[in-house]
Amino acid sequence: MTKFKQDEMTEKERFEALLLRKPIDRVPFFPYDFAFAPVMLGYSKFIGYTDADKGFDAIMRTHEMFDGCPYAFHPGGAFPARVFGGEVKIPTSEYAMAVALERPAVETEEAAWKLQLPDIRTRGAIPLMMRFSELQYKYGYPISFTSGSILTRLGYIIGVEKMCRWMLRKPELVHRLCQLVVDFLVSVAEYWVDTFKHPELMIPLTGAPTDSNQIISSKQFAEFCLPYQKEVYQKIRDMGIRHIFTHICGEQNLNLPYWAQIPMGDPGIVSFGHEVDLDTASKYFPNDVIMGNIEPAVIQTGKPEAVYELSRICIEKGKKHPSGFILSSGCDMPPHSPPYNVWMMRKAIDDFGWYI
């Protein structure tokens, strides 16, 4: 039976030291497990979308099992859609994974011009996400709330295809909507800070799949995302929130020079898809913790040896990063991943991830 070396820090001590830029004993592990954790506990993988208590409990226990660093988030999925009056589909199929947009909040240009920021506090998944944060606070996890990215959130409000078309045909309208998304995300942040009064305990989350260069160009990113993302992050930082978790999802190599201009945190935690090499990530974000980035499909369908080898490569690259590194999958952990493959990531940390 494999026995790991004795840790010199608890998961909490290690994570806190990492964010304080202090030395740590080994590379931390983040299982990225909002959908994976419920499966470990025998729940539906979608439990977190309807029951924050069970969802959070599953994450805590999964972290216990894999020595995961104490950070959890409710991704919110398509939450802006319902806040602005659209409809989402809560997944039920065994092949589904996330909440998806069923009907956008606006269909026409005229309606988009008239769209206003509603009172967010009781709408859509906000109460569920707030309950999730109450549990984070209660159990000593950093409090997270869902933030950007601008274009990902806008895609959930008007639909990604329409957003793409309007970026070229009606740029002034898209700029107006991006500003509305800024106001929305800032009001979410204000609600969380007002509720918990401890911005220093908060690490909000940004997931950015729609910004990927599989969809838009870096020029479009620079025009429609960069200025607004900067504004949101600066306002969040001005509230006293020190760290922001940003998942730069998918193929975004061309966007990295722009992401690097955004105030990600002190330090921010910047997570990457497997499409971005960690050496490249390190170059663009020297002052932030970088995280990643085992290809999720390999964790789900690959052999344990393949997961172990990819983990070794990631750890050896990530360990060189001056501001610290967290090993994780390159996006949400696929809920059907064999637990043994996930354990191989943890084993690779024990074999290659020590700083001392």
Add this chain to the structure above:
Amino acid sequence: MTEERAQNLIKQLHDAVVKMDEEASAQLSKTILAEGIDANRAITEGLTAAMSKVGELYTNQEYWVPELLLCSDALYAALDILKPKVKVEEAEVKGQIVLGVVEGDMHDIGKNLVKVMLDAAGWTVHDLGRDVQLERFVEEQQRTNADIVALSALMTTSMLAMPKVIQMMKARDPNVAVMVGGAPLTREIASSYGADGYAKTAVDAVAEAVKLLKPREIK
């Protein structure tokens, strides 16, 4: 009407699609018909060639999804006018394909772009949409006798539906070719699922479909 005039109009139609000009594309299609130019020729020399150029621009990272979507709007504006005027005996149908995003997955931009490229290339596409129940692929292939079934998935969970569809399809008719695509897939995974073909992008999908069709033509 001279041949030079016909060529000029078709070139303008081509350029309208490449330049994402939906209005010009519709207007030129009407002019083409009014001047007696064969609709089938306008489609193959104008529209198919235009989307081939658009695919090239996408591959070279000069165009992205927003541009592809606007080119597709211009394409369909023209096809809606020209297609009804194509004489049945002249219509060059490359093959038939059943297309859809597998059950559990609502992400259909990639699938929609594959449809655009196939439509432009002269395929008959039976589009089942998104979040398609697995047995629907088998039923639709059976109903249409399509040559190929193309499955799309964006998520690691939904890609797990693919080997099941492939198994169901092959059990009914081993000669039906199945191709797959979507962000989490690779050719290696596609092959392990028993797929006959894999396309990394919407642009690659047409070439892959043509490749899969060839052995059937030889038979």
